[in-house]
Amino acid sequence: MADTALPAPRRPFVARYPSVLIFIGLLAVFTVAVTVLAEGFGIGVVSTSFVKTLGKTLCLCLVALAMDLVWGYCGILSLGHMAFFGIGGYAIGMWLMYARTEIIVTESLAAAPLPPTAQEISDGIATQIFGVVGASEFPPIWTFAHSLPLQLLAVVLVPGLIALVFGWLAFRSRVTGVYLSILTQAMTLALALYLFQNDSGLRGNNGLSGLQNLPGMDDVPQATISIVFFWASALALGLGYIVCAWVVSGKFGSVIRAIRDDEARVRFLGYSVEAYKLFIFTFSAVLAAIAGALYYPQAGIINPAEIAPIASIYLAVWVAIGGRGRLYGAVIGAAFVSLLSTWFTGGQAPDVNLGFYTVQWVDWWTILLGLSFVCVTLFAPRGMGGLIDVIIERRSPDRHGADLGPEPGALQEKEADR
Amino acid sequence: MSTLLEVSGVSVSFDGFKAINNLTFQIGEAEMRAVIGPNGAGKTTFMDIITGKTKPDSGKVIWGERSVSLLSMSESRIAQEGIGRKFQRPTVFEDQTVADNLMLALKKNRSPFAVLRFRPGREDHDKVAELAERIGLSSALQRKSGELSHGQKQWLEIGMLLAQDPRLLLVDEPAAGMTPAEREHTTELLVEAAKTRAVVVVEHDMEFVRRLNCKVTVLHEGSVLAEGSLDHVTNDDRVIEVYLGR
Ligand SMILES: Nc1ncnc2c1ncn2[C@@H]1O[C@H](COP(=O)(O)OP(=O)(O)O)[C@@H](O)[C@H]1O
Ligand SMILES: [Mg+2]
Numbered sequence: 001m002a003d004t005a006l007p008a009p010r011r012p013f014v015a016r017y018p019s020v021l022i023f024i025g026l027l028a029v030f031t032v033a034v035t036v037l038a039e040g041f042g043i044g045v046v047s048t049s050f051v052k053t054l055g056k057t058l059c060l061c062l063v064a065l066a067m068d069l070v071w072g073y074c075g076i077l078s079l080g081h082m083a084f085f086g087i088g089g090y091a092i093g094m095w096l097m098y099a100r101t102e103i104i105v106t107e108s109l110a111a112a113p114l115p116p117t118a119q120e121i122s123d124g125i126a127t128q129i130f131g132v133v134g135a136s137e138f139p140p141i142w143t144f145a146h147s148l149p150l151q152l153l154a155v156v157l158v159p160g161l162i163a164l165v166f167g168w169l170a171f172r173s174r175v176t177g178v179y180l181s182i183l184t185q186a187m188t189l190a191l192a193l194y195l196f197q198n199d200s201g202l203r204g205n206n207g208l209s210g211l212q213n214l215p216g217m218d219d220v221p222q223a224t225i226s227i228v229f230f231w232a233s234a235l236a237l238g239l240g241y242i243v244c245a246w247v248v249s250g251k252f253g254s255v256i257r258a259i260r261d262d263e264a265r266v267r268f269l270g271y272s273v274e275a276y277k278l279f280i281f282t283f284s285a286v287l288a289a290i291a292g293a294l295y296y297p298q299a300g301i302i303n304p305a306e307i308a309p310i311a312s313i314y315l316a317v318w319v320a321i322g323g324r325g326r327l328y329g330a331v332i333g334a335a336f337v338s339l340l341s342t343w344f345t346g347g348q349a350p351d352v353n354l355g356f357y358t359v360q361w362v363d364w365w366t367i368l369l370g371l372s373f374v375c376v377t378l379f380a381p382r383g384m385g386g387l388i389d390v391i392i393e394r395r396s397p398d399r400h401g402a403d404l405g406p407e408p409g410a411l412q413e414k415e416a417d418r
Numbered sequence: 419m420s421t422l423l424e425v426s427g428v429s430v431s432f433d434g435f436k437a438i439n440n441l442t443f444q445i446g447e448a449e450m451r452a453v454i455g456p457n458g459a460g461k462t463t464f465m466d467i468i469t470g471k472t473k474p475d476s477g478k479v480i481w482g483e484r485s486v487s488l489l490s491m492s493e494s495r496i497a498q499e500g501i502g503r504k505f506q507r508p509t510v511f512e513d514q515t516v517a518d519n520l521m522l523a524l525k526k527n528r529s530p531f532a533v534l535r536f537r538p539g540r541e542d543h544d545k546v547a548e549l550a551e552r553i554g555l556s557s558a559l560q561r562k563s564g565e566l567s568h569g570q571k572q573w574l575e576i577g578m579l580l581a582q583d584p585r586l587l588l589v590d591e592p593a594a595g596m597t598p599a600e601r602e603h604t605t606e607l608l609v610e611a612a613k614t615r616a617v618v619v620v621e622h623d624m625e626f627v628r629r630l631n632c633k634v635t636v637l638h639e640g641s642v643l644a645e646g647s648l649d650h651v652t653n654d655d656r657v658i659e660v661y662l663g664r
Contacts, residue, residue: 247534250533250534250536250537251521251522251533251536251537251538252530252533252534252536254511254514254518254521254522255522255533257511257513257514258511258514258522261511261512261513262509262511264471264493265505265509265511267492267493267494267497268469268471268493268494268497268502268503269494269497269522269523269578269582270494270497270498270528270582271494271528271533272492272494272495272528272529272530273494275529275530276530279530
């Protein structure tokens, strides 16, 4: 390695990070292949419901990227990221539900002898939507639900603001490590508990439903809609990947990885660690929310259980299994584990009859997942992404097992990668 | 010579134990100063106070020609003011290359948005190469700094300090764990640096201090015991007692 005294001339972004190009290529091939095989535009080998599952998986990959950014690169183990995902879903869900109900109510009132007033229409919509929680008026939180652009704005602004305020309070008081993780759990738990209430204004535990029906598109078959959302999800994931790769590739990435390994040292270099953490946390929250906004129209329903603390813990497990601190690791982990989970919990996995006991995967899958998580943490901290290292034989520093930074909790040698 | 840093009447105690006791210290521009003292004398704590890591219970820390107080500033703000610090244990970012480490330290706009848009240009690469040359790590630029030997890490950290282009360098036991040849190189680096900026070196080793050939401050139990040339302080009875009398 002694021949690198002179700095290498600047090469294009994709040449320095070939994994980005490879990823985008694979994603494009996958997207086209699914389209060709699906019912909407292709030969119909892949069912519409499976297209939706794949589309949702792409969204989960996107939120895993967001998680990897804060955890794998910056060392902030956020166990509340699915709250942002959920908020994104709620924000888009409100418009979907409002606009569709509005069409239905307007149609039914059109049959009346007198043309309905705006108030009558509004009351009609409110009764339709909030009947299940015994209310018939719009809560203030629905003020902008009639407008798609405003709700789309809410998808990024609301989680962004929450992350900004939460992060500002937490990082400024230098809450780190496990305490920060607990704080993020508390945040997502508080949000879920609030949403579970009937008077939260978001239909309590019923959540928002019928989100797969796009307003004014009743004639368009779900087979087509599913492909449109699948493409939108693939596009979001591809763009998200490129933006994340750009963020972590340059000096910014260098700073946040330095913060992960020894944040005190970074301060003495003159970097405001808090500002960097706040930036990456907020950015990642917005990314998670965009993923959520694409996920829930494909899922069709969102309720507060989706925001429960366990969801965010699963997210961390995916990223750990995939390999944190590398973008493709997060994607691999999320895709692999969530698809496997769908298979096991969907009852497709054959039960294993041991004679004295029958292993039913619906129950045992969680235990299997937990065990794999423990095994990965203990024996393969690089996760599935580490397999790629084996293939390309990446060299890493020999630190004889010592920490990579002087602070307790700094990255261990075996966890480090490129 | 104008005063760059003035520490006056500073005290700090940890759980009732006075680690720094009414300490007063001054250093001018382009001055080299060695701070010596037995283990636990408060040398590291003294640096912690200047760099904002530890807030003193009382006293003043005044900086620069505008005489601003450092006490209300955050660590990163103080670093931006031009105070660089090398820790007792070498702390470099071991998961990143030597070049990355130097680039990280290079004097540039530190705000997240500026850093996000920053892409190193020709002159930045040249600067990094030149620094690497000075610390003898030219051939290791693309190696992960975790692979370096202990002495090389110490140099890398000194290189990162120089990259920051600070007006005041605080160097905590730079020669610890170095071979005699490595010590010599370290001395050269520090003496060279002190030509254009103030340097405070904390060291145990008298031989090393002698080679720095500068004014010496002796710390003991958190306050200044003696100050002057090395010969002056080593002939001081109280210094002899502190060093030899235990
Ligand atoms: N954060 C702290 N909490 C409690 N005691 C401390 C702390 N930092 C330093 N001390 C104590 O202050 C004294 C001076 O420490 P230090 O400045 O590290 O000494 P030196 O660097 O001169 O060897 C020591 O007795 C040490 O135990
Ligand atoms: Mg010390």
